[in-house]
Amino acid sequence: MADAQLTAEQADFQEYAERWLAENAPPPPPERLPISAIEVMTTGQRDYLQAWQYRCWEAGLVGCDYPREVGGGGHEGFQRIANQAMAGARTPLLINIVGLQMAAPTILVHGTDEQKRKFIPGALSGEEIWCQGFSEPGAGSDMANQQTLAVRDGDDWVVNGHKVWTSLGHFAKWMILIARTSKHHKYDGLTYFLAPIEGTPGVTVRPLVKITGESGFNEVLFEDARVPDANRLDEVGKGWTVAMTTLTYERGAAESAGGGGSSQAHPTQRLIDLAKSSWRDGRSAADDPVTRDAIVQMAIVGEGIRQNGRRARVPALTEHPMRIPLQSKLLVSEFAQDVARLGVDIAGAHSTLYKLDPSAPDAGHWPLAYMGSYGHTIAAGTNEIQRNIIGERVLGLPKSK
Amino acid sequence: MTETQPQKMPADFGFGPDEELLRDSARKFLDQEMPVEKLRRLVAEDPDAVYTRGEAPAWDEKLWKQMVELGWTGLAVPESAGGVGFRSVGVAALVEEVGRHALPSPLLSTLASSYVLREALTGEPSPAAAWLGRIADGAAASLAITNARGSWEPGESGVIAEAEPGGDGLRLHGSAHFVQDAGKAELFVVHAIRDDGSYLCVVPADSPGLVVRPDHIHDLTRDQATLVFDDVPVTNDQVVSREGAAALARAWPALLVLVAADLCGSSEWQLQTTVEYARTRKQFDRPIGFFQAVKHPLSDGMVMIDRARSLLYHAACCIDSGSNEAETAARMAKSAASDAGAYLSDRSVQLHGGIGFTWECDVHLFFKRSLHNQALYGDAVHHRRKLADLLIGPI
Numbered sequence: 001m002a003d004a005q006l007t008a009e010q011a012d013f014q015e016y017a018e019r020w021l022a023e024n025a026p027p028p029p030p031e032r033l034p035i036s037a038i039e040v041m042t043t044g045q046r047d048y049l050q051a052w053q054y055r056c057w058e059a060g061l062v063g064c065d066y067p068r069e070v071g072g073g074g075h076e077g078f079q080r081i082a083n084q085a086m087a088g089a090r091t092p093l094l095i096n097i098v099g100l101q102m103a104a105p106t107i108l109v110h111g112t113d114e115q116k117r118k119f120i121p122g123a124l125s126g127e128e129i130w131c132q133g134f135s136e137p138g139a140g141s142d143m144a145n146q147q148t149l150a151v152r153d154g155d156d157w158v159v160n161g162h163k164v165w166t167s168l169g170h171f172a173k174w175m176i177l178i179a180r181t182s183k184h185h186k187y188d189g190l191t192y193f194l195a196p197i198e199g200t201p202g203v204t205v206r207p208l209v210k211i212t213g214e215s216g217f218n219e220v221l222f223e224d225a226r227v228p229d230a231n232r233l234d235e236v237g238k239g240w241t242v243a244m245t246t247l248t249y250e251r252g253a254a255e256s257a258g259g260g261g262s263s264q265a266h267p268t269q270r271l272i273d274l275a276k277s278s279w280r281d282g283r284s285a286a287d288d289p290v291t292r293d294a295i296v297q298m299a300i301v302g303e304g305i306r307q308n309g310r311r312a313r314v315p316a317l318t319e320h321p322m323r324i325p326l327q328s329k330l331l332v333s334e335f336a337q338d339v340a341r342l343g344v345d346i347a348g349a350h351s352t353l354y355k356l357d358p359s360a361p362d363a364g365h366w367p368l369a370y371m372g373s374y375g376h377t378i379a380a381g382t383n384e385i386q387r388n389i390i391g392e393r394v395l396g397l398p399k400s401k
Numbered sequence: 402m403t404e405t406q407p408q409k410m411p412a413d414f415g416f417g418p419d420e421e422l423l424r425d426s427a428r429k430f431l432d433q434e435m436p437v438e439k440l441r442r443l444v445a446e447d448p449d450a451v452y453t454r455g456e457a458p459a460w461d462e463k464l465w466k467q468m469v470e471l472g473w474t475g476l477a478v479p480e481s482a483g484g485v486g487f488r489s490v491g492v493a494a495l496v497e498e499v500g501r502h503a504l505p506s507p508l509l510s511t512l513a514s515s516y517v518l519r520e521a522l523t524g525e526p527s528p529a530a531a532w533l534g535r536i537a538d539g540a541a542a543s544l545a546i547t548n549a550r551g552s553w554e555p556g557e558s559g560v561i562a563e564a565e566p567g568g569d570g571l572r573l574h575g576s577a578h579f580v581q582d583a584g585k586a587e588l589f590v591v592h593a594i595r596d597d598g599s600y601l602c603v604v605p606a607d608s609p610g611l612v613v614r615p616d617h618i619h620d621l622t623r624d625q626a627t628l629v630f631d632d633v634p635v636t637n638d639q640v641v642s643r644e645g646a647a648a649l650a651r652a653w654p655a656l657l658v659l660v661a662a663d664l665c666g667s668s669e670w671q672l673q674t675t676v677e678y679a680r681t682r683k684q685f686d687r688p689i690g691f692f693q694a695v696k697h698p699l700s701d702g703m704v705m706i707d708r709a710r711s712l713l714y715h716a717a718c719c720i721d722s723g724s725n726e727a728e729t730a731a732r733m734a735k736s737a738a739s740d741a742g743a744y745l746s747d748r749s750v751q752l753h754g755g756i757g758f759t760w761e762c763d764v765h766l767f768f769k770r771s772l773h774n775q776a777l778y779g780d781a782v783h784h785r786r787k788l789a790d791l792l793i794g795p796i
Contacts, residue, residue, distance in 0.1 A: 005412045272793050287796045292789035293782065299792055300712070300733045300785075307711035314413045316421045317494075317714060319669075324711075327704050388693065390700040395676045397690035397699065 006081070013064075013078050017085035020059050026052050026092055032355075035369055037097035038167035038379070039216040046129075046171050049095035053126030061086065062094065063124035066108065071121030098168060099123030099130035103176050106246045107194070110234040119174065119194055131172035131197065133163040133220060134243065141385045142401075143178075144186050144240060148222060150179035150193065155229050157181075157193065159202075159222040165379065169205045169218035172197045176246060177227075178239050190239030194231045201225065211371045250380045252328035267339045268299040274361060275346050285346050295346075298339050305331050323394050330386045337373035344370050414718040420491035427495050430471070431502040434464055437763050440503060444621040448760050451621055457584050458621050460505035465541070465585075473508060475537030477515035477655075479522065482533035484515070489655060489717040493662040497710075500666025503770050505622040507541035507585040509659050514542035514590045516655040521601055521642035529641035532588065532603045543586040544656075545577035545604070545628050546649060553779040555592075555649035560630055562593035562600050569637045571595075571602065573610075573630040581777070583613050583626035591630075592645050599645035602635045609634065620773040621766060654720055654731035656778055661713050661731075661738035664774045667767045668706050668741045671749040674764065675699060678753055689752075698748050705741035712737050729791050732784040739781040742771040 006014065030044050040046055056062045057071075061082040066072020086094075094100060104123045107115055122128030139145040148161025159179055169175070175195045182189030197203055202225030207215040234242050272295060275286040285291050308331070311317050312324040343366035344351040355364025377383045391397040443459050450456045468474070476492050478484020492512060499508060515536055521529040536542055548559035560575040573593055580589070589604045589611075604611060610633040616625040642648045676699055679690030689695050716730035724730075746768045750757040757764050775781070790796075 268792070275793070286793055289786070289789075289796075292793055292796075293785050296785040296788045296792060299788065300737055301708065303715070303730075303733055304708035304712055304737060307715040308707060310412060310414070311707075311711045311714060314416055316424075317414070317416055317710070323703070324707055327707060331704065384693070384697070387697040387700040390703065391690070391696040395672075395699055395703065397676065397679060397696050398688045400691065400693065400696070 007077075009075075010077055010081060013075070014081045014085065017061055017082050018089070020061070021085055021089035021091060024055065024059070025089075026055075029092065032363065033092060034216070035372065036376075037093050037095050038375065039214070039372060040095055040168060040171070041214055041216045043171075046095065049092055050126050050129075052092050053094045053096055056086070056091075056094065057125045062100070062126075063104070063120075066104070066120065066124065067116075070108070070116045071124045094126065095168075096123060096126040096129055098132050098172075098176070099126070099128065099174075102132060102246045102250050103130045103174065103194070105249045106176065106192075106242060107233065109245050110192070110238075110242050114230075115194070115233065122173070128173040129168055129171045131166050131169040131175045131218075131220075132246075133166060133175040133177040133195065134246075135165045136162060137164055141382050143243070143381075144190065146178055146180045146190055148177075148179045150181050150191060150227065152181075152229070153226075156226040157229060157232070159193075159195065159225045159227055161222050163220040163222070164208070166205070166218040166220045167216065167379075169197065169220050170207060170215075172205075175220070176233075178243055181236055181239075185237070187240045188237045190243070191236050192233040192239040192242040193227050194233055195225075195227045196231070211374065212368050214368075217375075247381065250329075251386070252325065252332070266302075267336075268295065268302050270362075271295050271298060271339060271343060271346065274343055274366070277361070278346050278348060278350070280346075280348060285348070291346060294342050298335070298342060301331075301335050301338070305335060320394050326386075326390050326394060329380060330383050330390070333373070333376035333383060337370065337377055340366055340370035340373050410718055410722045410724060414490050414714040415488055415721050416490045416494070416714065420488065420494055423487070423491050424494035424498060427473075427498040428501075430467075431498055431504060434467070435461070435502045435504050437502075437766075440505075440622070440766060441763055444505060445760070445766060452617075455615075455617055457615060458505065458618075458624050460585065465506050465508075466539075468506065468508060469539035472537075474511050474515075474539055474541070477512045477519065478533045478537040479519060482519075482522070482530040482537065484533060484537040489658060489720040490714055493658050493713055493717040496659055496662035497666035497669075500663035500668075500770075500774075501670045503622045503667060503670070503767050507543065507582040509663060510543035510581040510586060511536060511541050513544050513581075513652075513656050513659055514588070516659075517544060517546075517590050517601065517649060517652045518603075518641060520648040520651045527641060528603075528638045531638070532641065535588065540587045541582070541585050542588040542590060542603075543580055543583055544592075545580050545583075545589045546592040547577060547579045549576060549578050551579060553783060555653060556599065556646040558592040558594050558599065558645075560591055560593040562595040562602075562635075564595075565634065571600065571635040571640060573602065573604070573633040573635060575630055577628040577630070579616070579777075580613075580626050580628050582623050583628065584615060584624040589628065590641075591628075592649060598643055600640055601642040601645040601648055603639050603641055604630075604633060604635060618773070620769045622770045623773070653778075654716060654727040657731040657735040657784075658713060658717050658720065660774050660777050661709065661716070661734040664738035664742040664771060665706060665710050665713055667771050667774070668702070668709070668738075668745040671745040671764065671767050671771070672699065672702050672706060674767075675702075675745075675749045675752050682754075695752055698752070702741070702745045702748055705737070705744050709734065709737040709741040729788065732788050732791075735779065736781040736784040736788070739775040739784075742775050743781075746771045 060073050064073040064075050064078035068074040150157040150159045175197050177193040177195040181191040202223045204221040205218050278285040280288045308324050350361050353360035388400050475484035476487040480486040518529045518533050562571045591602045593600045610631045612629040614627045618625050712734040716734040719727040719730045749764045756762045
């Protein structure tokens with residue numbers, strides 16, 4: 001839908017993207033795929049998803065709006081079309097989510113020409129996996145409270161510190177890293193690096209086990225690890241500003257030109273299907289009025305998110321340019337959580353079954369999705385912080401910090 | 402709007418320069434003509450007037466005449482019947498402004514009547530066209546379609562039609578309830594039932610045998626009445642449809658869009674007014690908006706309004722495009738708008754603290770208008786039940 005405003009070139013591209021995806025459906029995965037890229041655990045999953053992203057990039061569906069000299073397609077307004085086509089075709093997700101949605105757009109804004117040429121192509125093709133080094137044990141919502149130290153030594157920086165909640169760290173070649181280069185200024189003492197991870201002396205990646213019992217994210221220890229000054233992004237002391245650019249893309253407030261697909265069917269339809277195959281008080285859960293009402297509430301929120309995305313691009317119908325974009329992270333993460341929670345409720349007694357139990361409905365998806373959903377309501381700035389940001393930047397309420 | 406072909410839906414909801422111009426000029430006009438101070442003086446000078454003495458809620462008839470001159474009554478009237486035939490997305494934007502100013506006027510009931518009469522226009526020359534022409538010329542109208550039970554089923558009515566003995570036309574008996582702004586209307590669009598089907602009739606307010614009995618209501622920004630029909634004669638020129646229930650069902654999404662738009666507008670006023678209070682009111686040496694117990698509900702309220710607004714314009718766009726998704730979209734919009742209205746009403750009083758609980762604080766005017774609209778044409782739960790049938794299938 002919604003293509004009345006496409007240029008002729010964009011319309012052609014839309015047709016091409018949809019046709020390519022229809023003709024180039026990926027083979028079935030060798031094992032169950034995770035719901036989101038930050039939950040990729042095994043090398044089997046990685047190899048499969050990395051190969052898929054490479055094919056999409058080769059086909060021109062990833063990085064379409066990036067300059068050609070950094071591995072992009074050199075177009076304008078193509079990425080959104082490609083993303084819609086990928087979502088519509090329910091293709092596997094793009095694994096290099098940190099590279100596409102955080103590193104590449106940040107480097108494009110703040111990087112030197114040399115950095116752009118060195119780092120962006122691998123992020124787009126998925127050949128070089130990225131991870132994010134923002135969170136620390138003592139720097140969560142208070143992100144500027146970074147304790148990881150970087151001390152200049154010749155052409156290098158010597159880094160010591162401890163990063164946590166590092167999704168994809170065990171597969172990453174690079175990390176977008178914020179480190180403290182001055183103890184005298186909280187915000188102006190931060191510097192942003194593109195740090196090498198894989199095979200780097202002094203860098204240890206250790207898996208953290210999630211609430212679900214699965215791995216998938218990590219802690220990363222830096223012990224006298226050396227990062228070349230050539231890998232510093234923007235000026236010394238500008239780390240906070242650069243990080244804000246990253247967060248704008250991460251939280252969905254700006255169209256990240258790196259794209260992303262989705263392997264998920266329409267979530268409301270999944271709930272309806274679940275209800276039709278579940279029992280409640282001796283009859284179909286799909287006939288239980290309370291369950292029906294709960295499902296429809298989700299349908300309304302889901303459609304609201306879709307229509308928000310449409311309205312955000314109609315300036316005459318938005319009160320404030322950031323009003324809808326800043327809600328995106330909050331809405332999407334809580335919607336996923338609420339849908340998963342409702343799935344648990346509908347599954348009833350069967351929601352107790354772990355994914356390896358043969359009787360678990362939808363291969364155990366619902367309770368795992370519910371527990372896993374907290375990753376998204378906590379990551380990228382907790383939703384409590386998001387509510388502050390909305391209240392302060394859009395409504396003009398006094399700042400909490 | 403009968404038998405329209407589904408069309409591709411525009412990405413921008415079809416909200417173009419004409420719609421924007423109408424909305425912006427309406428906002429300017431209402432900012433000037435009905436600021437909240439004037440509204441307060443007009444409708445809330447004396448708490449006893451309406452509540453204790455039962456006086457009709459006040460409205461500004463001169464302002465209504467200006468609105469007529471601006472052509473607002475003809476917005477939902479097709480061009481073929483002498484109106485402007487404006488798109489529903491434009492009308493929704495105008496009504497948002499009306500809600501934002503809690504404007505007392507028969508505009509919504511008149512637009513609603515136009516939408517119903519529009520569905521009575523058939524291929525052949527229809528008497529509905531003449532009545533639509535009168536509305537476009539400035540006649541205020543209202544729908545008399547609800548029975549004593551307050552049912553929102555388009556098929557139900559408390560008015561019975563009988564054939565005129567030995568002649569053409571009908572005679573109406575019974576009653577219609579919850580008729581919006583009846584005290585301001587010249588014309589009523591009445592849904593009447595007979596053994597052989599259901600009829601839509603246009604009945605002037607001064608018809609013999611018709612009694613308009615005002616309801617005693619909370620909302621100070623409108624009036625409402627029960628219409629009693631005691632052998633009211635209706636000529637064939639007044640019978641605009643012999644398939645009344647079907648016409649009402651077709652018009653229903655447009656009616657829901659009107660009320661949802663009013664709710665979005667009043668909710669936005671509640672949000673902005675409460676935000677302003679939270680920025681200025683100090684306790685513990687800080688503006689109370691500093692505290693997250695105040696800040697977060699305001700953020701949540703904004704999220705709810707935006708959801709309702711996005712669904713509102715989607716629904717209006719579906720109506721304009723003749724999409725078969727219009728009913729689903731409109732019920733989602735009304736449900737979300739009722740929920741947003743309830744939440745913003747609740748928080749607007751609570752976060753204003755002691756002053757918010759008093760008559761002198763303006764929030765009660767919007768609270769009551771919102772409360773009325775939350776129920777009108779079905780509350781959030783009603784529409785979710787209907788949506789469950791549409792999305793999941795009937796039980």
